[in-house]
Amino acid sequence: MQLNSLNNKTAQRVPKADQPKTVVMRLQAITPSADGPTFFHGFHAGSDEPVSVRLMDVDEALAVVGSKFAADRDAARAKLVDLFGGKGEKRRPRPSEFANPEHKVHCEPQGLMVFTRCLKNEDGSYRAYWPETLAASAGVACDRVHANIVLDRRWNETAKRVQETVAADIVMPESAVVLNAENVKPTLLGAMSPSVVINGEPVGRRPFVFLRLISKEDGSMPLAPARVHAAYVPTTKKDHDTGLEITRHDAAPAEQSLAKILTPADKDERITQDALVARAMIFALGDKPGYPDFSDADERVVGDLKQIVDAVRSGDYVVEAIPGERIAAGPATRASLLKQGFTGDDPKAAYKANHPVHMFWSPRDEKGYIKERRFLPTYLTTEIGKDGLRFFTKNVLEDYNPGKVTIKTLATVNDFKTGAGAAKERVADAELTEADGTGFDPSSIDEAAERTADGKLAQAAAALDIDEPGM
Secondary structure, eight states: OOOTTTOOOOOOOOBOOOOOEEEEEEEEEEEEETTEEEEEEEEETTTOOEEEEEEOOHHHHHHHHGGGGTTOHHHHHHHHHHHHHSOSTTSOOOHHHHTOTTSTTOOOTTOEEEEEEEEEOTTSOEEESEEEEEESSSOOEEEEEEEEEEEEEEEETTTTEEEEEEEEEEEOGGGOEEOOTTTHHHHHHHHTOSEEEETTEEEEOOEEEEEEEEETTTOOOSSOOEEEEOOEEEEEEEOTTTOOEEEEEEEOOHHHHHHHHHSOOOTTSOOOHHHHHHHHHHHHTSSOOSOOOOTTSOHHHHHHHHHHHHHHHHTSEEEEEEEEEEEEEOHHHHHHHHHHHBSSSOTTSOBOTTSHIIIIISOBOTTSOBOOOOOEEEEEEEEEOTTSBEEEEEEEESBSSOOOOOTTTOOOSSOOOSSHHHHHHHHHHHTBOOTTOOOOOGGGSOHHHHHHSOTTOOHHHHTOOOOOTTO
16 A cells, blocks of 8 residues: 555664663662672562662773773773762762762652663672662652653744643553454543543543554554544633632543544644544444545545555554553753753754753754654653642653664554564664664753752643644
8 A cells, every 4th residue: 555645754774782771679778788789679660570789880880881982991990980989979879878868869768769771690680880869759650651752842933932842752552452343432532531540549641542554464554653632621720829710721531532533623723644544544443434524634645545444444454553641741850851952042942962852762853853753661750740630750761772662663562473574674673773872871960950940849730732743
C-alpha cells in the first residue's frame, strides 16, 4: 500500500554499543564498612527486586569514562581524583552524606536514589559512577515508563505571549491492544478516560492514544502512527487560597473524545492529519459500509484515507492502539529544564543542543526544529497536586546512551513477527543510539532553580499549555 500523500522519510541509523545501566533504588539502608566500601541497599524501582550498590573507585571510573580521554589518561585520572575526593561544590557526594540528616543530599529510608553508569559486580551487586537523591523521603512515586520529555518554547501570536511546554508524554506498550470490531470502542474509551484511580483516589489525566497501522503479512507500517488526544472542556473551580475562580481545560468524558474523532470538524476548527487517519482506522473496524465523512479533509489526502479503510476492512492490515498520557512538570523541574534547555528568555533564542532533552528525547536539526520524538525507557518520579493532577519532579534515562526508540519502532506486547524482515528492522531500530552523545550527569542539575520554586506545588500542572498536533 502506497500512502505517498501522508508519508514521511525515515531516520538514518547508527549502531549502538553496550552501555552501563542506571539503577533507581527505593533506599532501605546504608551500611559502611571499616575495611571495604559502603553499600546502599534497597529495592529496584523498576522491578521491586533487592539491589545493592557501591560507588566506583577512581580506577574503576577511569575504565568507564577513560575512552573519552585516551590522549591523556593521566589528566583524566587527576580529574577523577578531584571529582571523587576533592572539596569543590561539584564533587561526587560521599556515602556518609546521604545518611546525614543535616546534609542536602540526605536520603531517608523509603526515599529514592539514582545511580548512573552502573556495572554489575561478580556477586550480583553494582558499582556506580555517580549517586543522587531523587526523593529525600517516602511518598514519591517512581515508575519506569517509555517517555518523551517535551521541552518547547514558542511565540503564540494569538495570545501575544511566549508559550512554554514542559511535560512528559508517557506511553504504555504493555497495555497495547490490537483492535477489532468487538473491542475497539471499549479500548478507546478506556484509553481516553479523563481519570484513573491511584491509592483509592481519582486522579485527573491528560490522555492520548497512538494508533499504528500494521501489515499482517510482514509487520511493516506504511504510515507514521496517528496520535489523537482527548477532547478538552473548560471547567471553573474556586481557588480556596485566593477566593478567585479559575478556569482551566480538563479532559472531556471519554465518549465525547471518541465522538470528536469520528465527527468532521467545523469549518473554523483545525483538523489534524492524525485525527483523519484515526477516523479512517476506527470506521473500518465497524459494520457500516462505504467510508466515513472526510468533508473536512484536504482533497489531496482523501484517496489515501480511503485506502486505509479498505486495507483494514480487508484484514490485510491491523490497527494497534497504544495508550498514553501527558504529565506536566512541577514548578521547580519546569524552571530548571527551561533554564538549562534554552539560552535566555527570548522565544527565538537558540536551544542548547547538548541538553539531554534535545539530544535524547527530542533531537533537533540545525535550525532548532524537532526532528523526531523518542519514547525512551525512563524513570519518572511523580506526585499528585492539589488540583488532582499528577506532575513529575525528576526524569532519568534508564540507559546511559539510549536507543532511538520512536512510536513506530516501539516493541509492545503484540509481537508482529509474521515477517522476519520487518521484525529485524524494528529490533534494529530499538538498538540505535547517538554516536557522539553524552549521558545524564546529575552534577549538571541547576540547584538554584530547584530552590527558587517549591517542587510540591501543583498549580503548574493546571497551567500546562496544550498544543495537540505533533506534541
